[in-house]
Amino acid sequence: MDVSNDLICENLTAVDGVLHFAGQNTADLAQEYGTPLYLMDENRIRRQARVYRDTLQECFGDKGHALYASKACSFKRMYAIMAEEGLGVDVVSAGEIATAHAAGFPMENAYFHSNNKTDFDIAYAMDCGVGTFVVDHPEELTAINAVAGEKGVVQPVMLRITPGIDCHTYEAVNTGKVDSKFGSAIVTGDASRIVKQALDAPNVTLCGFHCHIGSQVFDSSVYIATVDVMVDFLKDMKDTYGYTTEKLDIGGGYGVRYVASEPTIDIAASIREVAAYMKEKVAAAGIAMPHVYMEPGRSIVADAGLTLYIVGAVKKIEGYKNYVSVDGGMTDNPRFALYGSPYTVLPATRLGAARDMTADVVGRCCESGDIIQLDVALPADMARGELLAVLTTGAYHYSMASNYNRIPRPPVVMLRDGASYVAVRRETLEDIVALDE
């Protein structure tokens, strides 16, 4: 059987029918670290981070900046890698801030997002020296201004603007539309009003605008449409309030390939296209070129991740369907349950074998929605003890993992230059009961 079609990212190879990831044998790694197991390819993470960093610098010089949206995959080592690569980070909670801080991340390069920052989180973020707050709505701005006043600081802020763009991806991850729960919309006049409020607030400094139109975007035209609306908005704010925008963040969202039928994107080429358009548009608007930020999450880490499972129950319901159960499930990969997301599932040690059975690959949680993927082609003699690999699991897996059914979360093992190390250890049964009084 030809497996080349399954090797959807350049860090995947087949050696004698065994899947290798980042040049390392997945069967050996499963043996060494146990399953379920999250593997991450550190070189791939760095490579993707550099594509954004270098392309934005190439296009905008010292006004081009890449941030990593850390919610995609958040643990101390990730923040340390981003610091080493010179990226800033987006954080959305005290937990992410605490993790970045504990990793020694330079907090002045952290951007605090979220549509609902609690009073605790606002105060905590200021105490940790988070550089910039990305403010979602007027009440939040009032709260931030008040806390900054109490602390005697002037907090730099950006405002999250809703440009009203439908990015034609999944509804649940589509955030740039006018009726989104995120941000202040331009068309309703809310965006202009919050700018006025920020300019008048004594304890914050307005340093620019942010928008994010959604996720799994494969098309530059979505960003070009966003730039179009946002630069018009910058011009409007200049004309209305005499305000010169210092920073413009056009969001994250570039898509990744989960299955062979999805495209790959040349991210650098796409950024160059968007940058060229932005320069023209800014010149035509007669405004100063702001610092430009992009804040990808998924496209930095997704295909740097892979999950290994051991097969347990194989159930063939004659005349109906087949199930292959694995030793993890929605607890380590909730994305099929949440979005029906597609995944590539491979028999990791028998890549060359005929795949003459169709089965639903399911987890071990007491929940019928605990599905990794439907209708997966696998060898008909698949049996207990065999190794399965699920590709492209670096984004929104570990960071969305839960302890449902009191299942311990898998470790994250990093692969780098032929070696491996534990970045997050496996949760133990002691960890599971540790919080119970």
Ligand SMILES: *Cc1c(COP(=O)(O)O)cnc(C)c1O
């Ligand atoms: C989630 C998110 C991102 C990252 O999106 P990806 O699709 O992972 O690139 C960037 N910015 C904001 C505000 C987000 O909410």
